[in-house]
Amino acid sequence: MRTVITVRDLAHLKGRGDKEFVAPADAILTPSARDFLRAQGVNVLFDGENASSHPASAKPAAGGAYVSTAAAVAKPKPEHAKLFNSKASQALKEQMICVGHRLWKREYVDGNGGNISVRIGENEVLCTPTLVSKGMLTVDDICMVDMEGNQLAGTQKRTSEIFLHLEIMKANPKARACVHAHPPHATAFAITDACVPSCMIPEMEVFVGKVAKSPYETPGTKAFAETILPFCKDHNTILLQNHGVITWANDVERAYWFMEVVDAYCRTVVIASHIGGHFTYMPSEKVGDLLKLKKGLDLPDARYDLKPADYCACEFRPGASCKSDGDKPAASDSSSNAMESVVQMVTDEVMRALAK
Numbered sequence: 001m002r003t004v005i006t007v008r009d010l011a012h013l014k015g016r017g018d019k020e021f022v023a024p025a026d027a028i029l030t031p032s033a034r035d036f037l038r039a040q041g042v043n044v045l046f047d048g049e050n051a052s053s054h055p056a057s058a059k060p061a062a063g064g065a066y067v068s069t070a071a072a073v074a075k076p077k078p079e080h081a082k083l084f085n086s087k088a089s090q091a092l093k094e095q096m097i098c099v100g101h102r103l104w105k106r107e108y109v110d111g112n113g114g115n116i117s118v119r120i121g122e123n124e125v126l127c128t129p130t131l132v133s134k135g136m137l138t139v140d141d142i143c144m145v146d147m148e149g150n151q152l153a154g155t156q157k158r159t160s161e162i163f164l165h166l167e168i169m170k171a172n173p174k175a176r177a178c179v180h181a182h183p184p185h186a187t188a189f190a191i192t193d194a195c196v197p198s199c200m201i202p203e204m205e206v207f208v209g210k211v212a213k214s215p216y217e218t219p220g221t222k223a224f225a226e227t228i229l230p231f232c233k234d235h236n237t238i239l240l241q242n243h244g245v246i247t248w249a250n251d252v253e254r255a256y257w258f259m260e261v262v263d264a265y266c267r268t269v270v271i272a273s274h275i276g277g278h279f280t281y282m283p284s285e286k287v288g289d290l291l292k293l294k295k296g297l298d299l300p301d302a303r304y305d306l307k308p309a310d311y312c313a314c315e316f317r318p319g320a321s322c323k324s325d326g327d328k329p330a331a332s333d334s335s336s337n338a339m340e341s342v343v344q345m346v347t348d349e350v351m352r353a354l355a356k
C-alpha cells in the first residue's frame with residue numbers, strides 16, 4: 001500500500017527551517033500536507049527519483065519524516081537552465097499561474113486536480129507539477145519537460161498527466177498550450193452517455209464547436225494519452241469520459257477561455273433542462289455563417305466539410321441518452337432521412353387538421 005503523508009505527519013517540521021522534505025518514492029502527500037510544507041518554505045522531493053542527487057542522509061529522520069538537504073529534483077543542464085530561466089519563460093510561467101488560480105477560483109479543479117502546459121521550444125514544454133493545488137501555484141512550482149515527458153528542469157515533479165498534453169502537441173503543431181480540468185458541468189456530460197448538444201449558443205459554436213468525447217482510460221498512462229489522438233486535429237475541446245475536460249489553443253489564455261466557454265455552456269443547457277419547454281436550435285444556415293467566421297479565426301471544427309443538415313447532429317433530451325462517437329457527427333444520411341419523414345408526417349397531420 002502507498003504511504004499517505006498528512007499534515008499531522010509533518011507537524012514536527014514547523015518552524016525548523018528545513019529547506020527540503022524527502023518523501024518515500026511511492027508516497028502520496030495530501031493537498032493540505034503540500035500546503036503546509038509550502039507555508040514552511042520546504043520543497044518536496046521523492047526518494048529514489050534522482051538517487052545521485054540524494055545524499056545518504058535521505059533517510060527517515062527522528063519522528064518518521066524524510067528530511068534531506070539534497071539538490072533540486074532536476075538539476076538542469078546549462079542549455080535547459082538558460083531557457084527555463086529566460087525572460088520569455090518567466091512571462092509564460094506567470095500566465096500559467098494566473099490560469100491555475102482562475103481554474104481553482106471557478107471550481108474547475110479540486111484537490112490537486114488539473115494541469116496546464118505551454119510549449120516553449122521545439123522539444124521543451126513548461127508544465128505544472130503533480131500534487132499541488134492550482135489555487136496555490138507559484139512561478140517556482142513550474143517544471144520543464146521534453147516532448148517525451150522527461151523532466152528537464154524544475155524543483156517539483158512534473159504532472160503525470162503531461163503525456164496527454166504532449167500527445168496533443170505532437171499531433172497538432174497549432175496546439176501550443178493545453179489546460180486540463182474537471183469543471184463540474186462539462187464533466188457531468190462526461191459521466192453520462194449524453195453528448196454535448198450543438199447549435200444553441202453562437203459563442204460556443206465559434207470558440208468550441210462540436211465537443212468530442214474520448215473513451216475512458218486510466219489517467220496518467222500512455223493508453224490514456226492516446227485516447228485523444230483521433231480528435232486533436234478537428235477539435236480544441238475534448239471531454240474525457242468519466243474524468244474531465246482538456247482544451248488546447250495557440251496560447252494558454254485562449255485554452256483557458258475554451259474551458260470557461262464549454263463549462264458555462266453545459267451549465268446553461270443543464271439549467272434550461274429544468275425550465276421545461278422545448279430546446280430551440282439555431283437554423284443550420286445561420287450555423288453555417290458562424291462556421292465561416294470561425295474558419296477565418298483559424299479555429300478547428302469537425303463540421304467544415306459537412307452538409308448543413310448535419311451541423312447540429314446531436315440533440316439534447318434531458319433524461320434520454322444520446323450516444324456520440326465524438327469525432328464523426330452522429331447524423332448519417334439515414335438518420336437525416338428518418339428525421340425528414342417525421343417532419344413530413346407532422347406537416348401532413350397539421351395540413352389535414354387545417355383542412356377540416
Ligand SMILES: [Zn+2]
Binds near residue numbers: 113161180219243
Ligand atoms: Zn484529471
